[in-house]
Structure formats: structure tokens, C-alpha cells
Amino acid sequence: MAWNVCLRVIEDMKALLLQNAPEINVVPMNGDWMSVQAARHGDDVLKWKAAHDRWSELRKKLMAWLCSTGNAFLWYTWDQNRGAALDGEQFGAPGQIIRAGKSLVDAISPMQVYASPHATELCASPYVMRRYNLSRQAAIRAFANGDPRIIDAILKCPGIGGDQVYWETALGSTPRPSAATA
Amino acid sequence: MNNAYGGVQKNEPDDEDGFISCLEYRHCPEGPDGEFPEGFVATAIGSPEYIHAVIDIGDNPYTWEQEGELVGGLGCTHFGAIRRPGAMWFDSWLKHIRSPQTELNRRQSQQMEHANRVASGPFIYPIGFSTFKHSLSNDPARMYEGPAHTSWLPQWVQPPQMPNYVVEAGRAALSILSYIVSPFGQTETKGSSGYHYAAMLEEKRTKAGPLVDEWEGSWEAHSNLELRMFQRHQGIPVNISVPMAPAGRGSFQPRTGRWRQEWYSAADVEGDIQAIVDQGSALPTSTLASLAFWAEGAKSGMINPLEPSIRQKFYQDMRWGDAMGTLSDMRQDYENAEHNIHLAQDLAQQQPLVNPQVDDLGVHEQVYRNFLKTDQFKAWNPMAQLRLQQLHGIVQLLLQRQAMQATMMQAALAGGATVGGGGENPQLASAAAIGPGEPMGGQQTMTQGFGNAILPNSAGPHEPG
Numbered sequence: 001m002a003w004n005v006c007l008r009v010i011e012d013m014k015a016l017l018l019q020n021a022p023e024i025n026v027v028p029m030n031g032d033w034m035s036v037q038a039a040r041h042g043d044d045v046l047k048w049k050a051a052h053d054r055w056s057e058l059r060k061k062l063m064a065w066l067c068s069t070g071n072a073f074l075w076y077t078w079d080q081n082r083g084a085a086l087d088g089e090q091f092g093a094p095g096q097i098i099r100a101g102k103s104l105v106d107a108i109s110p111m112q113v114y115a116s117p118h119a120t121e122l123c124a125s126p127y128v129m130r131r132y133n134l135s136r137q138a139a140i141r142a143f144a145n146g147d148p149r150i151i152d153a154i155l156k157c158p159g160i161g162g163d164q165v166y167w168e169t170a171l172g173s174t175p176r177p178s179a180a181t182a
Numbered sequence: 183m184n185n186a187y188g189g190v191q192k193n194e195p196d197d198e199d200g201f202i203s204c205l206e207y208r209h210c211p212e213g214p215d216g217e218f219p220e221g222f223v224a225t226a227i228g229s230p231e232y233i234h235a236v237i238d239i240g241d242n243p244y245t246w247e248q249e250g251e252l253v254g255g256l257g258c259t260h261f262g263a264i265r266r267p268g269a270m271w272f273d274s275w276l277k278h279i280r281s282p283q284t285e286l287n288r289r290q291s292q293q294m295e296h297a298n299r300v301a302s303g304p305f306i307y308p309i310g311f312s313t314f315k316h317s318l319s320n321d322p323a324r325m326y327e328g329p330a331h332t333s334w335l336p337q338w339v340q341p342p343q344m345p346n347y348v349v350e351a352g353r354a355a356l357s358i359l360s361y362i363v364s365p366f367g368q369t370e371t372k373g374s375s376g377y378h379y380a381a382m383l384e385e386k387r388t389k390a391g392p393l394v395d396e397w398e399g400s401w402e403a404h405s406n407l408e409l410r411m412f413q414r415h416q417g418i419p420v421n422i423s424v425p426m427a428p429a430g431r432g433s434f435q436p437r438t439g440r441w442r443q444e445w446y447s448a449a450d451v452e453g454d455i456q457a458i459v460d461q462g463s464a465l466p467t468s469t470l471a472s473l474a475f476w477a478e479g480a481k482s483g484m485i486n487p488l489e490p491s492i493r494q495k496f497y498q499d500m501r502w503g504d505a506m507g508t509l510s511d512m513r514q515d516y517e518n519a520e521h522n523i524h525l526a527q528d529l530a531q532q533q534p535l536v537n538p539q540v541d542d543l544g545v546h547e548q549v550y551r552n553f554l555k556t557d558q559f560k561a562w563n564p565m566a567q568l569r570l571q572q573l574h575g576i577v578q579l580l581l582q583r584q585a586m587q588a589t590m591m592q593a594a595l596a597g598g599a600t601v602g603g604g605g606e607n608p609q610l611a612s613a614a615a616i617g618p619g620e621p622m623g624g625q626q627t628m629t630q631g632f633g634n635a636i637l638p639n640s641a642g643p644h645e646p647g
Contacts, residue, residue, distance in 0.1 A: 003286060003287070003290065003356075004283075005279070005282075005283055005286065005356075005359040006276060006279050006280070006283050009275055009279055009359070010275065010276070013263075013275060013393075016390055016393070016394075017393075017394075017397055022397070022398055022401040022459045022460075023459065023460040024401060024402070024405050024457055024458070024459050025457070025458055025459075025460070026405075026409065026455050026456070026457050026458075027455065027456055027457075027458055028453065028454065028455055029454040029455060029456050030454050032453065032454065034452065034453045035453035035454045035455055036453075036557060037450075037453070038450065038451045038452055038453030038454075038455050039453070039455045041446055041450040041451050042409050042412075042451045042455050042457070044422065044424045044444060044446065045408070045409065045412055045422065045446060045451060046405055046408060046409070046457060047424050047425055048422035048423060048424055049408050051423070051425060052422075052423075062261055066261055066262070066263055066274075067263070067274070067275065067276075068274065068276060069274050069276075070262060070263040070264060070271070070272045070273050070274025070275070070276075070277065071260065071261070071262055071263070071271055071272050071274075072260075072261040072262075073258050073259065073260055073261065074258060074259040074261070074400075074404050075257070075258045076244070076257045076258060076259075076404070076407055076408070076411065077257070078243050078244070078257075078411055078415055080243075080415065083420070084420065084421070086418060091418065098418060099418075100416070100418045100419070100420045101415050101416060101418065101420075103408070103411060105404075105408075110271070113258070115270060119270050120268055120269065120270055121260070121270050122256065122258070122259075122260040122270060123256065124270075125210075125256070125270070126209065126210050126212070127207060127208060127209045127210060127256075128207075128208050128256045128258060129205055129206065129207045129208070130205070130206045130258075131203060131204070131205045131206075132203070132204055132206075133201045133202070133203055133204070134201060134202060134203075134204045135201050135202075136201070136202060139202060139204065139227060139237075143225060143237045143238050144237075150235075150237045150238075153227065153234065153235035153237060154202065154227060154235075154237065156234075157202045157227045157228060157234040157235065158202075158228075158234065159201060159202055
């Protein structure tokens with residue numbers, strides 16, 4: 001027989017932090033009219049971001065990692081090659097399609113994140129790394145941009161999920177399975 | 183550069199190829215003499231053991247300038263549970279509650295094992311005395327042969343008494359866990375008054391304070407990152423949908439539905455701005471405690487529940503803001519007042535109107551007064567400002583007349599006259615007359631003198647937009 005009190009503690013913590021969304025406001029840091037206007041617009045931008053990037057869902061994912069591991073991360077990515085396609089004429093580039101750019105925010109596990117072991121907080125770390133798994137086709141689509149050298153490198157990269165990598169590192173001379181090196 | 187959009191796509195025929203591991207590396211900017219004065223972002227593919235190839239490298243898009251220096255660069259925000267001094271990684275609650283939980287389980291198991299032994303204990307019977315053996319139990323584990331001199335009859339074997347330390351250790355573990363649980367799970371505690379609920383809420387706030395502070399600090403950091411990135415990269419305008427606040431909460435926007443569309447680019451948020459998070463906003467608030475506060479405030483006379491602004495605050499506090507239309511007839515008044523602000527701003531429109539026989543003047547006065555204080559109003563065209571100030575003045579005048587009228591009515595009632603909606607009951611008439619902000623429809627006799635003096639251009643009752 002066991003009373004799972006851990007579950008209740010974790011669920012209570014989740015209830016505590018998820019019950020109300022944080023109330024975020026943008027304020028001007030001086031009395032300059034431009035800053036006052038920028039603060040109003042910034043407030044709109046953050047409200048849009050919260051709805052557009054579904055911060056309510058991100059909060060749930062964050063809490064799931066935070067409660068079980070004590071750490072969680074919001075990983076922000078900006079890509080100028082995505083977003084709404086606009087006619088370049090109004091931006092001084094007739095005949096071209098210009099992308100508005102797009103951001104992506106994801107709540108990720110601390111197991112994916114690596115920072116300097118000497119840093120006492122994240123912002124003091126000189127670097128941060130994120131490791132994730134990607135299918136070869138998705139990697140080609142995301143990174144190759146048609147460059148045959150990158151496509152070749154991605155196709156020749158040893159895969160994971162099988163035991164070929166471990167075979168190679170453990171036994172050295174054992175040839176890799178052909179599927180990974182095709 | 184093309185950044186990584188991680189994850190496996192749906193319907194991807196990748197199973198035969200398998201997956202690769204991507205490593206995205208973001209280097210912060212260093213000082214001007216450093217090796218990487220502007221930082222960089224690189225993506226490599228490989229396996230958990232080694233890097234196979236670097237497939238993407240470029241400028242760091244996650245930096246911004248602050249007081250002449252390049253800062254930022256990581257583009258991610260850390261959320262933590264229990265801070266450890268001098269360490270980046272936070273502790274989890276699980277780590278600290280695991281050992282009392284293990285202890286509790288062990289003691290619970292021992293107690294249950296003992297209880298099972300007591301409930302179905304074994305028998306002992308004298309050697310050679312097997313006459314009743316199988317009539318007692320068919321379980322050989324429960325039947326023991328004992329020396330014949332102990333007894334001539336089968337007996338229960340008495341298990342030893344449960345040691346007290348087992349019970350005490352279980353209790354101690356449970357009390358540790360209850361201390362952790364109790365601030366956040368008090369549903370079983372019954373409050374008896376508003377003060378009791380307030381004390382419970384206070385305890386919860388005190389214990390959860392550091393946690394909420396960490397949480398909100400991280401949201402603040404992320405919001406500021408979003409703002410800086412918008413300032414740096416969104417050179418091309420983007421169409422955004424901004425959710426509008428419900429009516430009556432100071433949205434002051436034309437009624438175009440629950441969302442309004444705007445085009446914003448980096449230039450629109452150019453300025454010295456900062457995102458802040460209201461402290462304590464993530465704390466759960468007890469509606470029951472708030473209700474008790476309101477009830478005690480009204481009982482002691484500190485709060486006048488009949489005042490429209492107080493009623494609106496009450497609805498918001500109870501989180502009934504969106505149900506205001508059901509609970510009150512004021513929702514339309516708030517919408518009309520906000521629409522009037524919109525009309526006053528647009529000089530091409532007619533002068534906004536109020537109708538004291540229909541509109542709740544208290545609500546209108548409150549909405550106009552609040553708006554007149556805002557920077558938004560100060561940025562208006564002077565003619566538009568004059569129109570709204572005129573309207574506000576008229577509403578104030580009408581309110582004064584209503585108050586004067588109520589005084590007159592009280593005086594008349596004191597003299598024995600039966601005037602107004604109260605009929606022959608002077609108390610009812612008085613109550614109807616002095617209800618603050620109430621429409622004056624019940625007192626036709628007294629209002630007909632200035633029922634039409636409501637507006638600059640006398641165009642008739644206000645039509646809600």
C-alpha cells in the first residue's frame with residue numbers, strides 16, 4: 001500500500017501556477033511621447049504573441065517539465081525566411097516576394113539544454129546548446145536550401161534510434177549498417 | 183540563415199532513414215576584443231557521441247543593443263522551481279519529497295503487513311493431533327505443528343505487537359508531506375468568516391511567494407526578449423489581431439468585435455520600454471474569501487453596493503465580468519458610454535448623446551471621467567476634446583439635478599405628500615428616489631421638467647451603435 005503524496009504536491013503546484021495567467025504589461029521607461037506610444041503598441045504585440053504562440057499551451061508544457069525536473073526552458077527562434085509573403089514592390093523590391101519573418105517559441109525539457117558548467121545562472125553562460133532529434137527529410141528541408149553538400153552530409157550522418165552508433169563506438173572497426181550510410 | 187524548426191513532421195516517410203540528432207549552438211557576444219565580438223549561432227548534426235558536420239552557421243539574431251553594448255544572445259528563458267545559491271540548475275520539489283514519501287510507504291507497508299497477519303493468523307496444533315487440521319484451513323502456510331505439551335487443542339498464533347516506532351515514523355513522514363501540501367491544498371479546511379479565509383490566503387501567499395516571484399521573473403524575461411526581437415527583426419509590418427477587453431473595462435475602442443486588426447512593425451515599438459509582470463498575478467485568489475470581504479464591507483457600511491462603480495468592481499472581483507450582461511443591466515450602459523467616446527473623437531459623426539430616462543448616468547460619468555485622465559484623450563484633436571468635455575459636463579449636471587430632485591422628494595415626503603413610484607408607501611418612494619445612478623423613469627412627475635434637456639443638439643434618445 002502506498003499513498004502517493006508526491007502526486008498531490010505536484011498537482012497542487014501546477015494548480016498554483018496555472019490558475020491565473022501572469023499579467024504582463026509594457027510600460028515606458030521615460031516620459032518621452034515616443035516611448036509612451038511604443039509601450040502601448042508593445043502591449044498589443046505581446047497580447048498578440050500570447051494568443052498567436054499559444055502561451056496558455058506553453059505554460060502547461062512548462063509546468064509539466066518544471067514540476068517533474070525543477071527546470072524548464074522557453075526556446076525562442078526567429079526565422080526571417082518564414083511568415084507572411086508580401087509583395088516586395090511596396091518595400092522597394094519590385095517583382096520579389098518578401099517574407100515578414102516569423103518567431104517560434106517552444107517549451108522544452110532541461111534534458112535538451114546544455115550550458116556552461118561554470119555559469120551560476122543562464123544569462124551568465126557564454127553559450128547555450130539545444131539537442132533534438134530530427135528526421136533526415138525534415139533536416140534537409142530546414143537546413144539544406146538545395147545545397148548538395150549539406151544534403152550529402154545529412155544523408156551520410158549516422159542515425160540514432162538504432163544501435164549502429166553504439167556498435168561503432170564500442171567496437172571501432174565494425175562497419176555501420178548500410179541504412180545509415182546510404 | 184535558416185534556423186532549426188525542430189520536431190518530426192507528420193506523414194514523413196522517414197522510418198527507413200531513421201533520425202539524426204541536431205545540436206543548435208548559440209554563442210553570446212563577447213567584448214570588442216573577444217574572439218566572437220558579435221556572437222554566432224551554429225547547427226551541427228551528429229550522434230550523441232560526436233559531431234558529424236556543421237550544416238549551418240551565421241550571425242546571432244538574438245542580440246540587441248543596450249546602452250551601446252551588444253547584450254542577450256541566448257534567446258531562451260529559464261524557469262525554475264527551487265533556487266540553489268551559486269548554481270544555475272534549480273532543484274525540483276520531487277527531489278525533496280521523495281525521501282519522506284519512501285519512508286511513508288515503507289511504514290505503511292509494514293503496518294498493513296502486520297494487520298494482515300493479525301486478520302488471518304496461523305494456527306498451531308499439537309503434534310499428532312490432526313483430527314481438526316483441515317477443518318480449520320487448507321492453507322499449509324497457516325498450519326504449524328507445535329509440541330504436544332503446549333496444548334491439546336489447536337490455537338491461534340499471536341503475532342508480536344506492532345512496534346510504536348513504525349507508527350511514529352509513518353506519522354512523521356506524513357506530517358512533513360502535509361506541511362508541503364497544506365499551503366496549496368486547503369479544500370478540506372472549512373472557513374468560518376472572511377477573516378478566516380483572509381488568514382488562509384495570507385498563509386498561502388507567504389509560502390508561495392518565492393515560487394511565484396521566480397515564475398513571474400522568468401515570464402518578464404521572456405516578454406522582454408519578445409519585445410527586443412520584434413524591435414530588431416520586424417522591419418516589415420505584420421498584421422496582428424489584438425484581443426479587446428470586454429466592455430466596461432476601459433477598452434475605449436470602437437466596437438469592431440472582440441478583436442481588432444493592426445499593422446505593426448519594429449518602428450511602432452521603437453522606444454525605451456520594458457515589459458513588467460504584476461507581482462502576485464499568478465497566485466490563485468479565493469473567490470470565497472473575496473466574497474466574505476465584500477459582505478463584511480457592505481455590512482459595516484464601508485462599501486456602498488448600490489454605487490455602479492462599486493458594483494462593477496465587485497463583478498470583476500468575483501470574475502463575473504463577462505457575465506455582467508446577465509447579472510446586471512449596466513453592460514449596455516458601459517458599451518454606450520464607450521461608443522460615445524468613439525463618436526466624440528470622430529468629428530464627422532454627430533455629437534454623442536445620453537438619455538437620462540434610459541441611460542445609467544452614474545456609469546456614463548464614471549467612464550467619461552476615467553477616460554478624460556488618460557494620455558489617449560490628451561492626444562485628441564482639441565475640438566474632439568471639447569465635445570467629450572461638454573458631454574461629461576452635461577452628465578454631471580444631470581446627476582446633480584437628480585440628486586437635487588431626490589432631496590426635494592424627501593422634503594415633500596417629510597411633509598406628507600405622496601409623490602413618485604412609491605405610491606402610498608413613503609419609504610419605497612424615498613428609496614426609489616435616492617438610488618444612486620438609477621434611471622429616473624419611476625418619477626415622471628418630477629423629471630418631466632428637464633427630461634429633454636439632455637444634449638447639445640437635442641436629437642433624441644441615444645441609439646446604441
